[in-house]
Amino acid sequence: MALKLETETKIDSEPCVVAWDGKLYVGTEDGSVKTFDANLTPGVAWSAHGVQVFAIAAQGGKVYTASNDGGIKVWSDQGNKVADLKTTGDGDICALRVFDKELYAGDEAGNVLVYENNEEKARYNVLEEVKDLWFSPPFLFTVRDLDVTVTEIKPDDSKSRFVTRHTMEGRAPLRVAGRRLLVLARGGNNLRLHDASVDTKFKQLHEVKVSDMIVTSLSVSGDYAWTGGWDGIMRRWKIGEDVLEPAGEINVGSCINGLISTNDGTYGVLAGGKIIRVKSV
Known part of the structure; x- marks a missing residue:
């Protein structure tokens, strides 16, 4: 199945990170957040930070942003400041994700902080910079550029106690899709498919080359994974039971800084x- 460029728009600053919550939220190099509807018609925009937005997440009408100016900022979907979340202060926040109304933040010092209702609920340290993370209860998957660490956590029971269940080779980005884990191999060109189960020790099922250059972005929607990176080619992959199958690609002409797949x-x-x-x- 072919892929088609349907619509596009241009902004006056480099777009760096992207999130979705019924509309598109884009964090930019100049520290602003810009919003767009599904057809890329511009909406509200606001200045979130004095410098580049490093991470962004959105859910339930709230937008979360982080930069190197300290802390995490919480916004309404109209750009009104809701709260400033305290962090450890040990390093910049590199990853923000929302799972079941809880915000998970990973920083360059290896801390993963869990927030509920804008208050810190739990804190864990996985010992290595967190460039990406995913939570599939009770397993927290974290990754930098050498290894994926699988940690069992129960934030409702303990604010700091965890058990490391497994480590495997891999680098950011990563995603969990149902019973499957997708993560880039250390070289940054190949995508690996794993069983996301401790019973099989997170067995690797398949590996496929997805780019000639470094992959920066990975998104999953339904039975499909999307990849993009330095080579400017967006590719789609069908997630089978134990294989990843090519399902279309398109050359978009420049480096892909981020992507997200939605309905x-x-x-x-x-x-x-x-x-x-x-x-x-």
């Missing part, structure tokens, strides 16, 4: 200030 389409933020929506045809 309304797949969106990419590109070097040079371009934002695009791609659909399968």
Whole structure:
């Protein structure tokens, strides 16, 4: 199935990170957050930080952003400040994810903080910089650029206690899709498919080359994974029971800084200030 560039828009700052919550939220190099509807019509925009937005997440009408100015900022979907969340102060926040109304934040000192209702609920240290993370209860998956660490946590029971269940080779980004874990191999060009179960020791099922250059972005929607990176090619992969199968690609012309796949389409933020929506045809 072919992929088609459906619509695009241009902004005056480099788009760096992207999130979705019924509309598109883009964090930029100048510290602003810009919003777009499903058709990339611009909405509200606001200055979130004095410098580049490092991480962004959105859910339930709230937007979470982090930069190197300390802390995590919480916004309404209209750009009104809701709260400033305290962090450890040990390093910049590199990853923000929302799971079941709880915010998970990973920093460069290896801390993972869990927030509920804008208050810290739990804190764990996985000993290595957290460039990406995913939570599939009770397992927390964290990764930098050498290894994936699988940690069993129960934030409702303990604010700090955890058990390391497994480590495996891998680098950011990563995602868990149902019973499967997807993560980049250390070289940054190959995508690996694992069983996301401790019973099989997170067995590797398949590995496929997805790019000639470093992959920066990975998103999963339904039975499909999307990848993009330095080579400017957005690719789609069908997630089978134990294989990843090619399901279309499109050359978008410049480095893909981030992408996210939704029911309304797949969106990419590109070097040079371009934002695009791609659909399968």
